[in-house]
Amino acid sequence: MDRDDLQAQTAGYSHYLCVWAALLVLLGMTIAIARHELLANYSVLGSLVIATVKAGLVLSYFMHLRNEGWVVKGMLLLAIGALTFIIALTFVDTWYR
Amino acid sequence: MALGRNSNQQATVPSTEQGRIDYAGKKIGMWLFLFTELLFFGGMFLLYAVYRSRYPAEFHWAAQQENLLLGSINTMILLSSSLTMAVAVSAIGKAHRRLSCLMQMVTMLSACCFLIIKYFEWGAKISKGIYPNSPVLLAHEKGDILFFSLYFVMTGIHGLHVLIGIIVMAIMLFFTRRGVIAPDNFAKLENTGLYWHFVDIVWIYLFPLFYLIT
Numbered sequence: 001m002d003r004d005d006l007q008a009q010t011a012g013y014s015h016y017l018c019v020w021a022a023l024l025v026l027l028g029m030t031i032a033i034a035r036h037e038l039l040a041n042y043s044v045l046g047s048l049v050i051a052t053v054k055a056g057l058v059l060s061y062f063m064h065l066r067n068e069g070w071v072v073k074g075m076l077l078l079a080i081g082a083l084t085f086i087i088a089l090t091f092v093d094t095w096y097r
Numbered sequence: 098m099a100l101g102r103n104s105n106q107q108a109t110v111p112s113t114e115q116g117r118i119d120y121a122g123k124k125i126g127m128w129l130f131l132f133t134e135l136l137f138f139g140g141m142f143l144l145y146a147v148y149r150s151r152y153p154a155e156f157h158w159a160a161q162q163e164n165l166l167l168g169s170i171n172t173m174i175l176l177s178s179s180l181t182m183a184v185a186v187s188a189i190g191k192a193h194r195r196l197s198c199l200m201q202m203v204t205m206l207s208a209c210c211f212l213i214i215k216y217f218e219w220g221a222k223i224s225k226g227i228y229p230n231s232p233v234l235l236a237h238e239k240g241d242i243l244f245f246s247l248y249f250v251m252t253g254i255h256g257l258h259v260l261i262g263i264i265v266m267a268i269m270l271f272f273t274r275r276g277v278i279a280p281d282n283f284a285k286l287e288n289t290g291l292y293w294h295f296v297d298i299v300w301i302y303l304f305p306l307f308y309l310i311t
Contacts, residue, residue: 020179030309062182075128094150
């Protein structure tokens with residue numbers, strides 16, 4: 001195995017480390033936002049937005065979704081869409097009772 | 098696609114005695130299972146959302162009873178275990194069998210640590226008399242009862258998924274050491290990785306909803 005092969009192989013792991021570091025930074029941000037008094041009204045929304053970014057990173061890089069074709073990506077969108085629709089429809093009911 | 102090469106350096110598709118291995122089919126099958134899990138946990142998140150909108154003040158108070166430090170540590174543990182799992186899958190694909198086995202073991206140990214911390218968290222609550230249907234809990238406001246019931250059910254089912262993950266990973270580690278999981282045939286490990294990352298994503302959402310809505 002020559003030096004280029006070795007570099008190529010270790011480079012494959014370093015991008016996972018970068019994603020992991022980003023996930024830890026986002027975790028820190030989400031905790032900081034929750035404890036920040038001035039952002040109290042937006043802390044839940046902020047936490048959920050950051051959670052979605054983290055989930056997106058795990059899906060794209062750890063679960064290799066970015067390397068998948070549109071069949072898998074489309075099915076995932078369908079599943080998330082179905083859940084969103086169910087939650088939205090439930091709130092249309094509960095909010096207007 | 099897990100392709101090998103024969104002695105003439107032609108790309109081959111791995112095959113068993115029964116026929117061609119359907120790598121894409123195995124992966125899509127796992128994704129389909131994960132979608133059922135998404136709807137399973139999604140139903141519980143829906144319950145949480147509706148009850149939180151009904152009892153915001155009680156949910157806010159109850160969340161302050163959670164141990165933010167332990168919850169944060171657990172989140173870090175699971176995020177790190179996702180890293181080690183991803184490296185384990187990548188490593189076996191690159192024929193780094195020892196690294197893959199090591200990473201699988203670290204993932205399992207991390208999962209065990211997660212469950213141990215969960216044990217202490219639950220133990221602290223139960224020792225205060227807070228557990229589903231306890232007299233102490235039933236004496237609280239309705240919103241508190243709902244929060245803690247949802248807490249025990251959702252983290253409990255999530256913890257069950259972590260436990261199942263540990264068992265499955267142990268089996269995969271055995272297969273990897275035996276060579277059943279090999280650089281040209283590691284769909285089992287990859288699917289285990291998909292499952293584990295999904296369990297991590299569920300906790301990524303559970304953590305803010307139970308620990309950070311203060």
